[in-house]
Amino acid sequence: MEKFVSREGLVAPLDRSNVDTDAIIPKQFLKSIKRVGYGPNLFDEWRYLDHGEPGMDNSKRPLNPDFILNAPRYRGAQILLARENFGCGSSREHAPWAISQYGFQAVIAPSYADIFFSNSFKNGLLLIKLEAQIVDRLFKETQSTPGYRLAIDLQEQSVTTPGGEVIKFEIDPFLKHCLINGLDEIGLTLEHAEEIRVYEAQRKKQQPWLYI
Amino acid sequence: MQALSLYDKLWASHVVRQDADGTALIYIDRHLVHEVTSPQAYEGLKLAGRKPWRVQSIVATADHNTPTKDWDQGIKDPIARLQVETLNANIKEYGALRFYPFRDENQGIVHVIGPESGATLPGMTVVCGDSHTSTHGAFGCLAFGIGTSEVEHVLATQCLVTKKARSMQVCVEGELGAGVTAKDIALAVIGKIGTAGATGHAVEFTGSAIRALSMEARMTLCNMAIEAGARAGMVAVDDATLAYVKGRPLAPSGAMWDAAVKYWRTLTSDAGAKFDTTVTLAAADVKPQVTWGTSPQMVTTIDGRVPDPQQEADAVKREGITRALNYMGLKANTPMTEIAIDKVFIGSCTNSRIEDLRAAAAVVRGKKVAANVKLALVVPGSGLVKRQAESEGLDQVFVAAGFEWREPGCSMCLGMNDDQLAPGERCASTSNRNFEGRQGPGGRTHLVSPAMAAAAAVAGHFVDVRELH
Numbered sequence: 001m002e003k004f005v006s007r008e009g010l011v012a013p014l015d016r017s018n019v020d021t022d023a024i025i026p027k028q029f030l031k032s033i034k035r036v037g038y039g040p041n042l043f044d045e046w047r048y049l050d051h052g053e054p055g056m057d058n059s060k061r062p063l064n065p066d067f068i069l070n071a072p073r074y075r076g077a078q079i080l081l082a083r084e085n086f087g088c089g090s091s092r093e094h095a096p097w098a099i100s101q102y103g104f105q106a107v108i109a110p111s112y113a114d115i116f117f118s119n120s121f122k123n124g125l126l127l128i129k130l131e132a133q134i135v136d137r138l139f140k141e142t143q144s145t146p147g148y149r150l151a152i153d154l155q156e157q158s159v160t161t162p163g164g165e166v167i168k169f170e171i172d173p174f175l176k177h178c179l180i181n182g183l184d185e186i187g188l189t190l191e192h193a194e195e196i197r198v199y200e201a202q203r204k205k206q207q208p209w210l211y212i
Numbered sequence: 213m214q215a216l217s218l219y220d221k222l223w224a225s226h227v228v229r230q231d232a233d234g235t236a237l238i239y240i241d242r243h244l245v246h247e248v249t250s251p252q253a254y255e256g257l258k259l260a261g262r263k264p265w266r267v268q269s270i271v272a273t274a275d276h277n278t279p280t281k282d283w284d285q286g287i288k289d290p291i292a293r294l295q296v297e298t299l300n301a302n303i304k305e306y307g308a309l310r311f312y313p314f315r316d317e318n319q320g321i322v323h324v325i326g327p328e329s330g331a332t333l334p335g336m337t338v339v340c341g342d343s344h345t346s347t348h349g350a351f352g353c354l355a356f357g358i359g360t361s362e363v364e365h366v367l368a369t370q371c372l373v374t375k376k377a378r379s380m381q382v383c384v385e386g387e388l389g390a391g392v393t394a395k396d397i398a399l400a401v402i403g404k405i406g407t408a409g410a411t412g413h414a415v416e417f418t419g420s421a422i423r424a425l426s427m428e429a430r431m432t433l434c435n436m437a438i439e440a441g442a443r444a445g446m447v448a449v450d451d452a453t454l455a456y457v458k459g460r461p462l463a464p465s466g467a468m469w470d471a472a473v474k475y476w477r478t479l480t481s482d483a484g485a486k487f488d489t490t491v492t493l494a495a496a497d498v499k500p501q502v503t504w505g506t507s508p509q510m511v512t513t514i515d516g517r518v519p520d521p522q523q524e525a526d527a528v529k530r531e532g533i534t535r536a537l538n539y540m541g542l543k544a545n546t547p548m549t550e551i552a553i554d555k556v557f558i559g560s561c562t563n564s565r566i567e568d569l570r571a572a573a574a575v576v577r578g579k580k581v582a583a584n585v586k587l588a589l590v591v592p593g594s595g596l597v598k599r600q601a602e603s604e605g606l607d608q609v610f611v612a613a614g615f616e617w618r619e620p621g622c623s624m625c626l627g628m629n630d631d632q633l634a635p636g637e638r639c640a641s642t643s644n645r646n647f648e649g650r651q652g653p654g655g656r657t658h659l660v661s662p663a664m665a666a667a668a669a670v671a672g673h674f675v676d677v678r679e680l681h
């Protein structure tokens with residue numbers, strides 16, 4: 001996993017609640033057996049006016065001028081501002097892949113669906129939870145201030161507004177540690193291989209029917 | 213001794229190690245694998261030079277991408293075909309306890325074949341790269357969906373890194389009315405607590421109404437737990453659980469069965485067990501449900517009406533309702549029974565088991581699909597369900613009424629194959645998600661129970677199944 005580097009970036013506001021994984025990356029793109037190439041199809045049905053299929057040249061497709069990410073002022077955004085229950089629905093990891101590969105490094109929202117949450121952290125995508133009222137205020141500031149940027153400092157667990165206001169956020173210490181150091185979770189777990197073997201041997205004895 | 217919940221027991225029995233901050237390594241007994249979320253995991257495993265930890269924990273099938281007709285012609289879509297072939301190659305290279313590939317007689321939706329093969333047993337941890345893995349909790353399992361990185365993690369280590377969830381009890385007491393099903397309980401609960409209502413929680417369904425449900429119905433209920441945001445849904449083990457499991461191909465037998473049963477009987481919440489949250493529902497109050505919007509929480513009863521955004525005080529919610537009605541092509545205050553449909557889909561891991569098909573067949577027997585319905589599909593959940601239904605003559609009932617009887621798979625639940633809605637088409641569907649574009653771009657999904665879907669097929673619009681009784 002890539003290390004998460006604290007940085008500041010342009011903010012794009014996606015003002016909808018319950019944004020689901022089918023909207024983030026529609027199913028036809030799930031047929032791929034690769035880990036990359038999902039960025040151009042992030043929010044495909046909202047972003048383009050035509051219907052997208054794998055293998056299309058996305059640069060030639062008509063963009064939906066009403067979709068917020070297509071607005072020139074949000075081009076190159078690195079921070080996605082969203083509403084509650086972001087990422088609900090399926091377990092497809094293609095959702096965080098698409099968000100990262102589009103160029104976002106972090107999402108800020110009041111809440112996220114559980115599976116999406118853990119999938120994102122495994123791919124170096126930082127999800128920041130802030131209170132709904134604060135998120136609401138950030139929406140207003142983003143919408144009313146062209147070029148609105150936020151600075152994210154993961155070590156300090158803070159988001160700093162252009163006005164210099166510092167907003168603290170909570171994060172699980174283990175997730176933070178993995179993100180900052182770009183750790184390979186499988187490698188970490190395998191350091192405990194002996195414990196897993198001991199557990200397994202005991203389980204086999206106690207519940208042999210699980211091993212037939 | 214402290215009273216423990218079912219979730220407490222399942223959690224405690226799977227902890228390999230736990231750090232002071234609660235981060236735990238938990239052991240995974242059963243790993244279900246399908247073609248869509250596994251290729252990148254196997255690739256990662258290979259790139260790192262690792263091997264699966266316990267091949268015998270793996271049960272695999274192809275279901276999401278596979279066609280539901282003309283099986284002899286293979287998979288026409290080259291991208292889907294490559295994905296299915298990649299699964300075949302990965303299982304061939306690394307192995308599995310059981311593999312039900314495309315066109316195998318026991319192929320089917322992963323959440324249907326797990327229980328019916330006995331791959332899902334009480335007390336297990338069951339994972340799959342699919343959110344509806346919560347289905348298996350019906351057997352007193354801790355079952356949950358994971359992403360592709362976690363699929364790779366389980367392949368390589370047989371464990372997952374996670375923290376214990378909060379616990380929620382959804383207690384349904386009393387008797388369900390005629391024509392009211394587990395699907396209606398699920399939708400009613402989601403309508404009540406919202407699609408994020410159980411986020412961060414492991415949910416146990418309790419109460420006399422739940423104990424009275426068949427295993428099929430419990431699977432429907434646990435299946436939909438994820439639509440309430442739950443990490444897992446579960447039901448305690450009882451006689452019905454044991455009766456279902458007994459004799460399944462991968463279930464223990466003889467002395468081993470007796471030993472297993474002795475343990476499985478302990479898989480219930482102790483009297484006085486504490487839950488972080490409790491939601492209660494009176495079974496008698498649950499009516500047949502129909503969704504009207506683009507999220508499972510946008511649901512009402514069959515005798516209800518499409519909501520009026522003007523009546524909503526909260527601006528964000530009002531905007532959400534307006535957007536949903538726009539997408540769904542519905543006018544505020546329309547009675548649900550006046551909404552005409554174009555297609556009907558009976559299937560998916562929520563409602564494609566034999567009981568679901570029996571319930572739907574009972575409604576359509578001797579009737580015809582309405583003239584305005586362009587396509588009515590029945591897609592059995594597995595090869596086994598299909599053969600069972602055919603042996604009972606259910607396929608004939610459906611075909612005589614004008615339904616198409618298909619091969620098993622996920623089909624129009626998510627439309628990764630040819631089974632899709634065209635833009636603007638409205639569908640009565642027994643699946644689990646009515647998100648925008650879920651069943652096809654621009655498609656409009658109304659979630660209902662199998663009997664309600666069958667009744668809508670015959671009438672051409674939604675009807676109250678209770679009036680047919």
Ligand code: SF4
Nearest residue numbers: 344560561622625626
């Ligand atoms: S039937 Fe639908 S919800 Fe179930 S596993 Fe298949 S695609 Fe997912």
